[in-house]
Amino acid sequence: MRHVLHIILFCGIANAAFCQKSFIVKGIVKNQIDEAIEDALIMTEEPSTIITKTNKKGAFEFKTSNKENTYIIKHVGYKTDTISLNLSDVRSLDDLNFEIVLYPRELDIFVVSAKQKPTVVHGDDQSSVQDFIQINDQWLLLSYYTSLNKDPIIKLLSKDMKLLDTYEAPKEAIRFFKGYNKHTYLICDEKVFIITAVQNDIRLLPVDEENFYSQVYFVIDTLNNSYIYKLNKMEVPSFSFYHQSMEDTSKHIFHKSEDQFMMGLFRAEYKYARNEEKRWAYQQELNTGIDKELWIGKLKFTSSPYYKTPYAPLFVSNNEITLFDHCNDHIYTYTNRFEKLDSVKITYHTSKSDKNWKQPILMDKVQNQWYALFESGGRNYLKFIDISTGETQKAFKLYYRYTENIQIIDDYVYYIYRPYASAQRKYLYRELIN
Secondary structure (H helix, E strand, O other), rough: OOEEEEEEEOOOOOOOHHHOOOEEEEEEEEEEEOOOOOOEEEOOOOOOOEEEOOOOOOOEEEEEOOOEEEEEOOOOOEOOOOEEEEEEHHHOHHHHHEEEEEEEEEOOOOEEEEOOOOEEEOOOOOEEEEEEEEEOOOEEEOOOOOOOOOOEEEEEEEOOOOOEEEEEEOOOEEEEEEOOOEEEEEEEEEOOOEEEEOEEEEEEEEOOHHHHHOOOOOEEEEOOOOOOEOOOOOOEEEEEEEEEEOOOEEEEEEEEEEOOOHHHHHHHHHHOOOOHHHHHEEEEEEOOOOHHHHHHHHHHHHHOOOOOOOOOEEEEEEEEEEEEEEOOEEEEEOOOOOOOOEEOOOOOOOOOHHHHHEEEEEEEEOOEEEEEEEEOOEEEEEEEEEEOEEEEEEEEEEEOOEEEEEEEEEEEEEEEEEOOOOOOOOOOEEEEOO
């Protein structure tokens, strides 16, 4: 686990000691949340020799007769730093008090690139691919000739990507959606359809839009005969995850995610609101029971460029829940009884070296692996996330720039791409993650 260390070095020395050859050096090693760091090594630079290490309280102490020397502070998971001391220049104890910040040690990230050009999964000169989804051993592609608003089409492909059927989709189609009930839907601007493929024949059936968004769309997944979903009706930087039994309507919170810094800014908008806005917010609080500060924040701060929607994707696999809570900087694991099993700290979304995090967490459901997506200079990079440690361990650079709709299936990364300034349509590509 990576942390920022605050190492405060105190050298205890009596006035009489300035004329002696022996000096006592003391210090304490802590992390950014004021936790003691045990077993941090204190070493001499040349020759490289371990002098001592910190105890359970993060404290260390050693005696030196060298008036001038360089000491190394070292710990697994943190960048090594040095302290240069010239005790001959010391005039008071204040001169011997040091505060040193060690920044997180990044693992040796090596970037792997495809050795060969990606394979074209599907593409033709007449239509462009907009979206794709795998259903059982077949594929559905949402394509168009000129635009989705005019002539969208759905294509059914076999496992080996042979065209089986085409269907003229409703105008203003947007994308596919895979529901918790394993059904595949086509979401349009004002309508929703369920898609089936019977004997390689595409069929669309309209569904009630209100029922779809109230009973299917918001459900993340199911586990142990319960629905799993989250609620954030006010669009505040805080939401809760619930589980609800399929046999009754009782619901229970099992996790809450909140960006406390963002919430502080959200609530602060009330202080600067006009009096008529405050009166309106107070009336809303009386009518709904929701805090008046949240009503003002929703009115003003959600449209601010500083507002960021909290991101905490949840996945169900191996009869457990894996939740990437980027507000609380942890990955949480829950049992199928919704009891917290484990948690590990994550820093890839806040680390300066990973500033280009693009936010989506992608899961390879076949291999049961997770990846974080990063972007730099138009290049997309995938970093494998070890959920047992929270670390990102390697980076895979996609062959092409400006790829779209990235999905990972069975160690292959699929995406839509069209070469820049090219007459080529948007094709569906794939490449093997090395």
